[in-house]
Amino acid sequence: xxxxxxxxxxxxxxxxxxxxxxxxxxxxxxxxxxxxxxxxxxxxxxxxxxxxxxxxxxxxxxxxxxxxxxxxxxxxxxxxxxxxxxxxxxxxxxxxxxxxxxxxxxxxxxxxxxxxxxxxxxxxxxxxxxxxxxxxxxxxxxxxxxxxxxxxxxxxxxxxxxxxxxxxxxxxxxxxxxxxxxxxxxxxxxxxxxxxxxxxxxxxxxxxxxxxxxxxxxxxxxxxxxxxxxxxxxxxxxxxxxxxxxxxxxxxxxxxxxxxxxxxxxxxxxxxxxxxxxxxxxxxxxxxxxxxxxxxxxxxxxxxxxxxxxxxxxxxxxxxxxxxxxxxxxxxxxxxxxxxxxxxxxxxxxxxxxxxxxxxxxxxxxxxxxxxxxxxxxxxxxxxxxxxxxxxxxxxxxxxxxxxxxxxxxxxxxxxxxxxxxxxxxxxxxxxxxxxxxxxx
Amino acid sequence: xxxxxxxxxxxxxxxxxxxxxxxxxxxxxxxxxxxxxxxxxxxxxxxxxxxxxxxxxxxxxxxxxxxxxxxxxxxxxxxxxxxxxxxxxxxxxxxxxxxxxxxxxxxxxxxxxxxxxxxxxxxxxxxxxxxxxxxxxxxxxxxxxxxxxxxxxxxxxx
Amino acid sequence: xxxxxxxxxxxxxxxxxxxxxxxxxxxxxxxxxxxxxxxxxxxxxxxxxxxxxxxxxxxxxxxxxxxxxxxxxxxxxxxxxxxxxxxxxxxxxxxxxxxxxxxxxxxxxxxxxxxxxxxxxxxxxxxxxxxxxxxxxxxxxxxxxxxxxxxxxxxxxxx
Numbered sequence: 219x220x221x222x223x224x225x226x227x228x229x230x231x232x233x234x235x236x237x238x239x240x241x242x243x244x245x246x247x248x249x250x251x252x253x254x255x256x257x258x259x260x261x262x263x264x265x266x267x268x269x270x271x272x273x274x275x276x277x278x279x280x281x282x283x284x285x286x287x288x289x290x291x292x293x294x295x296x297x298x299x300x301x302x303x304x305x306x307x308x309x310x311x312x313x314x315x316x317x318x319x320x321x322x323x324x325x326x327x328x329x330x331x332x333x334x335x336x337x338x339x340x341x342x343x344x345x346x347x348x349x350x351x352x353x354x355x356x357x358x359x360x361x362x363x364x365x366x367x368x369x370x371x372x373x374x375x376x377x378x379x380x381x382x383x384x385x386x387x388x389x390x391x392x393x394x395x396x397x398x399x400x401x402x403x404x405x406x407x408x409x410x411x412x413x414x415x416x417x418x419x420x421x422x423x424x425x426x427x428x429x430x431x432x433x434x435x436x437x438x439x440x441x442x443x444x445x446x447x448x449x450x451x452x453x454x455x456x457x458x459x460x461x462x463x464x465x466x467x468x469x470x471x472x473x474x475x476x477x478x479x480x481x482x483x484x485x486x487x488x489x490x491x492x493x494x495x496x497x498x499x500x501x502x503x504x505x506x507x508x509x510x511x512x513x514x515x516x517x518x519x520x521x522x523x524x525x526x527x528x529x530x531x532x533x534x535x536x537x538x539x540x541x542x543x544x545x546x547x548x549x550x551x552x553x554x555x556x557x558x559x560x561x562x563x564x565x566x567x568x569x570x571x572x573x574x575x576x577x578x579x580x581x582x583x584x585x586x587x588x589x590x591x592x593x594x595x596x597x598x599x600x601x602x603x604x605x606x607x608x609x610x611x612x613x614x615x616x617x618x619x620x621x622x623x624x625x626x627x628x629x630x631x632x633x634x635x636x637x638x639x640x641x642x643x644x645x646x647x648x649x650x651x652x653x654x655x656x657x658x659x
Numbered sequence: 660x661x662x663x664x665x666x667x668x669x670x671x672x673x674x675x676x677x678x679x680x681x682x683x684x685x686x687x688x689x690x691x692x693x694x695x696x697x698x699x700x701x702x703x704x705x706x707x708x709x710x711x712x713x714x715x716x717x718x719x720x721x722x723x724x725x726x727x728x729x730x731x732x733x734x735x736x737x738x739x740x741x742x743x744x745x746x747x748x749x750x751x752x753x754x755x756x757x758x759x760x761x762x763x764x765x766x767x768x769x770x771x772x773x774x775x776x777x778x779x780x781x782x783x784x785x786x787x788x789x790x791x792x793x794x795x796x797x798x799x800x801x802x803x804x805x806x807x808x809x810x811x812x813x814x815x816x817x
Numbered sequence: 818x819x820x821x822x823x824x825x826x827x828x829x830x831x832x833x834x835x836x837x838x839x840x841x842x843x844x845x846x847x848x849x850x851x852x853x854x855x856x857x858x859x860x861x862x863x864x865x866x867x868x869x870x871x872x873x874x875x876x877x878x879x880x881x882x883x884x885x886x887x888x889x890x891x892x893x894x895x896x897x898x899x900x901x902x903x904x905x906x907x908x909x910x911x912x913x914x915x916x917x918x919x920x921x922x923x924x925x926x927x928x929x930x931x932x933x934x935x936x937x938x939x940x941x942x943x944x945x946x947x948x949x950x951x952x953x954x955x956x957x958x959x960x961x962x963x964x965x966x967x968x969x970x971x972x973x974x975x976x
Contacts, residue, residue: 266949266951271958271965274958274959274965439871439921457898590841592842592844593844593902606889617878619873621873629923
């Protein structure tokens with residue numbers, strides 16, 4: 219079946235496919251171009267090469283289970299997608315999260331945001347030919363991922379932010395690791411500023427290309443760094459403050475022209491602001507009062523002793539459950555037993571804990587929000603990441619819809635590259651940070 | 660002929676040359692692409708195993724790294740790319756989604772790349788750590804070393 | 818409250834088109850009759866409300882209920898930082914809704930997605946065809962009666 223471009227094209231112009239397997243490492247988008255020489259007369263985009271049926275899958279999984287699918291949406295900043303989903307469900311349940319958990323959530327999502335911007339700009343610079351920038355930024359990203367891995371257990375797809383709080387407390391050595399990550403990221407940002415900011419080649423490729431006016435951007439539904447580069451300072455963290463963002467000090471950098479260079483600069487400045495937020499969180503997070511896990515009886519002994527009476531000693535849990543013991547659970551997870559897995563000491567030794575654990579995971583039981591619908595949005599790496607959940611009272615969502623910021627950004631690409639050269643497509647596409655996991659769901 | 664000393668030694672030499680100079684084509688679709696980028700960069704260098712050069716053309720590469728989920732819409736594209744590669748060629752299925760469809764068991768995802776093209780090494784993980792990927796690459800290198808290679812002299816004389 | 822003021826104004830200007838209004842968990846929602854969509858949207862875009870951004874456009878399939886499909890729109894006023902949810906039930910006998918493409922440009926792809934996933938047609942859409950699924954795919958995946966695992970492979974699979 220001929221595509222729209224093939225039907226509308228002039229008979230003597232060249233049709234070129236920037237095919238689904240794209241060297242620009244953005245995944246799988248097909249851009250069909252109608253060229254006359256090097257100038258683009260018309261273009262057409264085809265998406266859907268990574269449509270994994272996320273929304274349909276979510277209708278068949280319980281609220282707790284589908285958390286893993288949300289990680290894989292915007293896979294460069296997975297903790298932010300987790301956060302968006304979890305906060306929507308908490309809005310429906312009316313659940314309050316303890317303060318330490320909120321600070322940990324902010325810390326983790328800002329680290330994710332930094333890693334998102336690092337990846338986006340690294341890929342964009344690499345495609346324009348600046349390979350060194352890519353290597354430097356990946357180095358900085360490794361330090362950030364080390365921090366995330368020490369706390370959550372996984373470098374990327376973590377499923378760390380849970381309904382009611384977070385999965386486990388921060389690693390005991392997180393402070394030096396985070397400080398090292400901040401230091402390395404600042405060094406890399408300074409180097410990259412020196413390499414790219416006044417670089418004639420980079421300026422020629424990104425200045426005055428991909429221009430977008432503010433009114434047009436609003437009409438297209440743009441949000442996030444792309445909208446802020448046109449001059450409109452809309453940030454969900456300021457407009458609808460969630461978690462503890464209203465207590466933290468940070469600026470919203472904006473651009474002037476709305477071209478590729480402004481999108482690059484806005485992202486670089488936002489990384490600075492995110493680093494400032496991470497430092498503020500570090501100051502405010504007190505040290506956990508957790509004793510070192512050396513003493514304690516084995517779980518088998520505790521179960522045996524618990525047959526006659528409740529054991530009074532501490533239980534030494536397996537290292538996999540470290541960070542979620544009873545005396546810190548109250549700091550990181552809401553106390554409501556209906557929506558949160560009880561701490562393992564209770565599950566092993568008391569009957570109430572066992573019943574709560576059982577009812578949480580049983581089919582048909584578990585987290586069942588009341589009938590209704592809710593929409594909640596967080597500031598993702600690309601803009602307003604919104605979740606719209608309709609619940610019918612059962613343990614599975616009736617409908618879950620994701621407001622993907624990339625869809626609106628990419629839909630405008632056809633307009634932005636019309637009349638430009640083929641070489642302009644690459645930095646324009648790269649500066650929009652298209653993440654297909656989010657776009658295609 | 661098959662037991663001959665020259666044959667085995669030349670086979671060994673060819674295997675040695677091929678395994679340490681793999682040009683890979685990263686067919687990146689999804690989240691595993693981030694771990695691929697980490698593996699290829701300075702921290703967990705893939706270049707020290709000889710496989711550092713990324714050739715974004717199927718004609719010039721001999722290792723197809725299928726990274727990420729392959730959807731039904733993407734399947735003909737993958738098959739075309741694989742068919743365009745010249746012999747000898749190897750395929751590594753990188754990540755749980757390429758190995759078996761991963762956590763996505765639904766209408767839109769191919770349950771494993773081996774339903775479309777033959778795979779040599781399966782690297783599990785969601786996403787696999789870079790060390791796992793390098794382990795998979797080393798296993799592929801062992802496989803290439805032990806393989807029976809085709810070359811013109813053998814074809815003419817057998 | 819400004820939300821109730823807006824809802825009252827809407828009720829007064831379109832007396833027989835607003836079926837229901839609600840303000841639940843901080844979200845304001847209004848259920849309208851399906852043919853009043855463009856009028857209400859144009860009314861909301863003018864001052865003093867200035868809802869100038871279409872955040873989202875989606876559909877929910879209430880199988881077993883008549884009318885079956887319900888379209889949900891989220892619009893946003895940037896200056897006042899107000900969100901509004903507009904819901905309308907698509908009539909069962911002819912599932913056609915007015916397209917919002919003349920008003921907001923991102924409605925183009927969003928409506929294509931809804932057509933692809935649910936099968937609802939949009940009148941006035943310049944180029945209504947599938948967005949995510951491929952040509953030759955039969956059916957609309959997100960409907961409740963489409964089985965989750967029904968695969969329609971494009972090329973013959975090996976094993």
